[in-house]
Amino acid sequence: MRNRIAAVHTVTVSLPARGDLVVRGAKGAHDRSDFLLVRVVTTDGTEGYGEVSATPLWSGEDGTSAQHFISGVLTPALLGRPLAPVGALESVMDRALAGNPFTKAGLSTALWDAYARGLGVPLATALGGPYRDEVPIKLSLSGDGADLDRTYAAAVEAGFRSFKVKVGLGVPGDLARMARARELAGAGVFLGMDANGGWSRAEARAAVRGLAEFDPAFVEQPVAPGDLAGMAALRSAGLPVIADESVFGVDDLVRLVRADAADVVSLYVGKAGGPGRAVAMGGLAAAFGVDTLIGSNGELGLGAAAQLHVACALPELSTGLPSDIIGAHYYAEDILEEPLDSDGVRVRLGSGPGLGVLPRDDIRRRFR
Incomplete structure (x- = not known):
């Protein structure tokens, strides 16, 4: 039976930049970021993680808009579909939602991470x-x-x-x-x-x-x-x-x-x-x-x-x-x-499967 998408979960994280490294440019200061972290779970229990890294001033997207579109638009379009090929799932997302590339990228990364973890190879491979x-x-x-x-x-x-x-x-x-x-x-x-x-x-x-x-x-x-x-x-x-x-x-x-x-x-x-x-x-x-x-x-x-x-x-x-x-x-x-x-x-680059990293345990417990 083909491995399919069983669930998509999200969690918001807001963090300040280090005060001594804050970037100040022509588009303003980037002194903190609001992120939406994404977890995809497949029918065989494989998990994949991604991150929506977006700022409204720069991309017109942020964690709030990403959470709305992922839970209300993209997840319903993806649930039950085969995990591979991931490119086909990206096309599904495009048909369900115009624009919003950073939001789609966070979910796409989680899908790719789950796919590579299922193969037991780094995402780069x-x-x-x-x-x-x-x-x-x-x-x-x-x-x-x-x-x-x-x-x-x-x-x-x-x-x-x-x-x-x-x-x-x-x-x-x-x-x-x-x-x-x-x-x-x-x-x-x-x-x-x-x-x-x-x-x-x-x-x-x-x-x-x-x-x-x-x-x-x-x-x-x-x-x-x-x-x-x-x-x-x-x-x-x-x-x-x-x-x-x-x-x-x-x-x-x-x-x-x-x-x-x-x-x-x-x-x-x-x-x-x-x-x-x-x-x-x-x-x-x-x-x-x-x-x-x-x-x-x-x-x-x-x-x-x-x-x-x-x-x-x-x-x-x-x-x-x-x-x-x-x-x-x-x-x-x-x-x-x-x-x-x-x-x-x-x-x-590490040798672990998928992204080769995991969110901290306290953050993983917050996914819903």
């Missing part, structure tokens, strides 16, 4: 890999003056040696912030910059020229997400351009490729709608010569584990640009029974 067993990572630096100094000191204490600076908050302030970050980090340390779409075209041109003296490794989302022509024009400056907010799903990626608008695309499990779709988008980007890295929406432990498995399952992943798998460091506490193997320089 179920997704077609692994092509690597560790991923280099970086951390965002933000704030000004003493705030920036404090964030940098905390990041270094946590083990980080590669960084990106939040800019897009006005060119004069961006110049001062990047200058101070370079002074703190020293020459030769990996230091990129992320504008979160906060610059106009004119500001972006001025900023890229002015900031060149601080040897930035890249500029991420320099202009508004829909301004692909503006991004394409900036590539002539010779600085690698990363597309983040410009690319959610496959359609966005196709438009980006056609516009020749970026050197690198920042892939998210959440933006893509799940682990399998993120890997598929990475393959499409690679086919057109666009590099990939794993970006972050401030994922917690389960989301960070999903990021890691996707990164390891991608046939092509940037080796020169670290990814943003930071969940083990960013929050005041960890929800995992055992944390990911991360030292701030890289995060390493």
